[in-house]
Amino acid sequence: MASAALICDTHPWKTLKAHVEDIKKTHLRDLMSDSERCKSMVVEFDGIIVDFSRQQATVDTVDKLYNLAEAAHLKEKIHHMFNGERINTTENRSVLHVALRAPRDAVIKSDGKNVVPDVWNVLDKIKDFSERLRNGSWVGATGKQLTDVIAIGIGGSFLGPLFVHTALQTDPEASKFAKGRQLRFLANVDPIDVARNIAGLHPETTLVVVVSKTFTTAETMLNARTLRAWISKELGPSAVAKHMVAVSTNLTLVEKFGIDPNNAFAFWDWVGGRYSVCSAVGVLPLSLQYGFSIVEKFLKGASSIDQHFSSAPFEKNVPVLLGLLSVWNVSFLGYPARAILPYSQALEKFAPHIQQVSMESNGKGVSIDGVPLPFETGEIDFGEPGTNGQHSFYQLIHQGRIIPCDFIGVVKSQQPVYLEGEVVNNHDELMSNFFAQPDALAYGKTAEQLQKENVPQNLIPHKTFSGNRPSLSILLSALDAYKIGQLLAIYEHRVVVQGFIWGINSFDQWGVELGKSLATQVRKQLHASRTKGEPVEGFNFSTTSLLKRYLEESSDVPKNPQTLLPRI
């Protein structure tokens, strides 16, 4: 295939580069005084308001970004994705996570075959299994009801489901269905995570769900073997059939592991790990905890954004606008990071999930055609819920480096609290900060203002805020299963838009391979040294010394990991 021109060589890219100087001439506080501009920088869709007036951008900037989108063939690329074309070229796969939440009667094809019926076969199987488990018709080996679930998985087989679970936990409707049940996630191969997960649980009442797209991930498989041993030791090996199920694309390996393929929930290679929360990866554990009907609402929320993303004109298209503005911040204004700041404790695991979606998708060094890129892609994503973050890293955001911020607020709290005699309730207090922070960042505080306040001269430089720091405000009408699905899909598509503009492959992750293969070499060495006393060799001086020290000082650690388990 002839290699396509890089986006940075196009006229719209160069025009935007030149436009940066114009934008930098005007402070955000002056841009904010133009109410016509501000009015035009708000989009609303289905209970979600996105206000991007505090971006260092004008209407002209946004127009120029549309030209960039055209040069990058954004519309066509979105169409190719929804059309099931193999846009993940390095893995020769389609990218169809949108099919996971499509209505039953939708038609979405991969290789000419409508995949929606397959999706719904698995959803129906999950509905049936979760109902049987929740109503006690599926019981454990000793006849007891399985009230607790440990989902083993890592990366995309963990972060998305954890985010949704954390967000649903305090939703009044969802939590009603979760009474008496527990859902835990075992991700890290660290034995501490194993010990913490099984603490207080008994195999008799526990179902273990092994979640792995490949069913080869070293950490997940070792954790799966550890919990299989935990169950067998207590209940006998035959109990595994009743206490372990799997979610994977690799049903052959599931069976080899000893899990009945009838108790396996499939998904497909056209679902990327980090885009898999709407597959059985998320749907199974969440349905076991909250019931299928709640999870269906979550899927409907995501689907509403899919329809919007694929059909709304760019001027009204939330993921497209957000994606273009992120490209503006990274590639033109030169801001390498993005803070995701939900003013909702229920969204505490949102930033870690989006961190993987974004950084694993867009942290690339070459174009989709393999051409080294002369510009940076992706951004460093991090975040914490407000107001906690304010008392932690906001100092740097206000007076140190410039980090574009996403403020995410919710109109109606999941758990309103009213305290007699208080001026504002807890949620109002929280939201006061949600409204204040973007203006503090945009407007700042000048030396003149401080002088008027009689601030001592020596403190004026310390108390000055330069302002002119961009942010976005996203206001959700509520935070229920449907809205959680919408929020997820907005960010998934935004990341994809960024990748489409940069001309990279946002769907592979070769960058995780090198470390994995070096770990294999170390693992072999540890095994050979421990079992046959073989000397450490084949590593550089630093690694050899550290490995030797590790082997020497850990020689008295109990050999059987089972001995570690009952400690807490």
Ligand SMILES: O=P(O)(O)OC[C@H]1O[C@](O)(CO)[C@@H](O)[C@@H]1O
């Ligand atoms: O679901 P699996 O195959 O166990 O993979 C887990 C995670 O590992 C990665 O491949 C990265 O190491 C992610 O992309 C993926 O989400």
